Amino acid sequence: MNVKQKEIVSLDNSFCIKNNNFIAFITKKNKNKSSDIILKETLMFKGFNFDNIASCNQIHSNRVQFIEKSGVYQETDGLICSLNSKLILLIQTADCIPIFIIDEINKLIGLVHSGWKGTRDSIVQSALSIFFNKGSKKENIKIYLGPSIKKCCYEINEDVSKYFNDKYLISKEQTLYLSLIDRIKDDILIEGIKSKNIFDSQICTMENQEYYSYRRNDNGRIYSVMGYK
Numbered sequence: 600m601n602v603k604q605k606e607i608v609s610l611d612n613s614f615c616i617k618n619n620n621f622i623a624f625i626t627k628k629n630k631n632k633s634s635d636i637i638l639k640e641t642l643m644f645k646g647f648n649f650d651n652i653a654s655c656n657q658i659h660s661n662r663v664q665f666i667e668k669s670g671v672y673q674e675t676d677g678l679i680c681s682l683n684s685k686l687i688l689l690i691q692t693a694d695c696i697p698i699f700i701i702d703e704i705n706k707l708i709g710l711v712h713s714g715w716k717g718t719r720d721s722i723v724q725s726a727l728s729i730f731f732n733k734g735s736k737k738e739n740i741k742i743y744l745g746p747s748i749k750k751c752c753y754e755i756n757e758d759v760s761k762y763f764n765d766k767y768l769i770s771k772e773q774t775l776y777l778s779l780i781d782r783i784k785d786d787i788l789i790e791g792i793k794s795k796n797i798f799d800s801q802i803c804t805m806e807n808q809e810y811y812s813y814r815r816n817d818n819g820r821i822y823s824v825m826g827y828k
């Protein structure tokens with residue numbers, strides 16, 4: 600196979616559309632190559648056009664936009680598009696949770712950045728409401744939760760914990776930990792998505808050295824990418 604497999608995690612075999620025109624992947628940490636370079640090389644290798652990328656200037660909001668053109672969207676933490684628009688969505692994270700959403704039947708895809716603020720403000724539900732408004736049915740939606748800091752490592756203080764129900768907090772030796780993933784999963788289940796359609800990478804970015812982690816003082820970012828050509 601190609602050398603690129605070491606630089607990205609392809610989601611083709613988990614929850615995704617089985618089609619050569621479809622792409623979904625996460626970049627891994629790399630000493631020699633920025634995520635930008637890995638993105639460009641991967642798209643070129645797979646025959647996708649870099650000009651079709653749509654990304655956002657993320658601000659830890661719960662704002663999600665339905666888009667029809669490439670470019671950089673301001674003050675936005677989630678993008679949704681039709682497969683027919685042939686856009687390539689891009690979200691950047693390092694410990695926050697990248698959320699991939701697909702409705703293959705209704706031909707919609709979405710990518711969301713959910714940190715503690717976005718999770719507090721239920722950004723995944725903002726995204727799902729757009730899917731439903733565009734005609735998606737609950738049973739056709741599949742969601743993948745990418746590598747992020749997990750409850751094993753995500754230490755928080757009371758300024759953060761006060762926004763979350765006790766069921767998402769873990770107290771260990773006078774330290775408080777938060778499970779953002781469990782809150783997001785509950786938000787998704789409340790919307791009627793089946794648990795069998797929720798996929799979790801199970802990877803903790805702070806523990807796994809193959810991914811960038813903000814709390815481990817990495818400067819780089821994990822790129823989450825999904826698109827169609």
Ligand SMILES: [Zn+2]
Nearest residue numbers: 751752803806
């Ligand atoms: Zn951990």
